Amino acid sequence: MEWTDDGIVLGTRRHGESSAIVEVMTRDHGRHLGLVRGGSASRLRPLLQPGNVLRVVWRARLDEHLGNFTVDAINLRAGGLMIQAHAIYALTHLGTLLRLLPERDPHESVFSALDDILDHLDAPAIAAALIVRFELDLLSELGFGLDLASCAATGTLDDLIYVSPKSGRAVSREAGEAWRDKLLQLPAFLGGEIATPPSPAELEHGFALTGYFLARHALEPRGENLADARAHFIAAVMRAPAAA
């Protein structure tokens, strides 16, 4: 068995004295692990840092085997990311989220979204908005997508500013006014392209929205909570000058 794909490193674990087990998010083969021989050596260690994009060749005798990766660098971002607090917390948080997906299950859109976020980590507020959208997309990939296209009560497509915590559907300003204290806020940046950095309040509403549904649908059934890295990432983004 053999395939070649692009992969974003999510984590590396030492194996024996010189090898490493590397976890990558690939474009066509989903989240995949493999053994990199010599992965603990100084030549390969810089390549196997989370956030780097590699060309990986996977080989194994049988499909169910762990298999061996041979790797080649495409885009080594980790060195630049690890000096910024929000970027490094984002890496940790995204890795934790991706581990909710089953191994070897292809999710090309998730790979593209992850690559896009990592490209924008120099702009904290834009990256944060992309991560909120990523969390929504991940919920959808897990089978718990929210319906934010039209109002659950009136069917209108305009002025959607709330989300029902019960149904996960959007609610318009007019229809939701009576229950505003019980509804989650729907930030405007989830409705279209993210051209300008959202305000800190919008980001808070976005993270509250996705955090609520991630906890309810994806984490609590597994006996888990939202990762500490997520809270640290949000705090670091709020501290960053661009979010002010």
Next chain:
Amino acid sequence: MPTAVAGPEIERLIQLLARLPGLGPRSARRAALHLIKKREQLMSPLASAMQVAIDKIVVCKTCGNIDTQNPCTVCIDTRRDQSVLVVVADVSDLWALERAHAINARYHVLGGTLSPLDGVGPQDLSIDALVARAHGEEVKEIILALNATVDGQTTAHYITDMLGGANVKVTRLAHGVPVGGELDYLDEGTLSAAIKQRTLF
């Protein structure tokens, strides 16, 4: 079917030696044979030294270093700068810094770095003890001497956040071009970090 060429005691010795870092079954067999040949000059003193180490080695309750006394030799050395704490992931890092005579300060050994893939969280590391030490009156600076890996730097940022309430200066090791390093052969990550953290010349 292979037959045993030595008694169970020797086989056991070989098996135990093969568990040491750097030794495989073949090299363990050679090491065992060497020890057996030098029974009086090497094997016996080694066994005694290991027994003494088992009896006396303790983990320092102040810094997490290993020594034969508690507090350790580093912690009770009054000639060291008491105002600086160097945070390292492991005892091997402490030994490396001491070998280099890099700094004459005290240390704090975390016992690893945060690693979600290995399931190592903040509660598994000696971070609470570090925060308590940072609130001590004599500590003015904390140097985060952690690996230039994503796990190492995640730990560094986490500790920086945890030390927010302490009145200390938090610094970390520079990232960049190593001595003898040629730019052409460096990875992009190191080059990018070196450019971002350039200093006045």
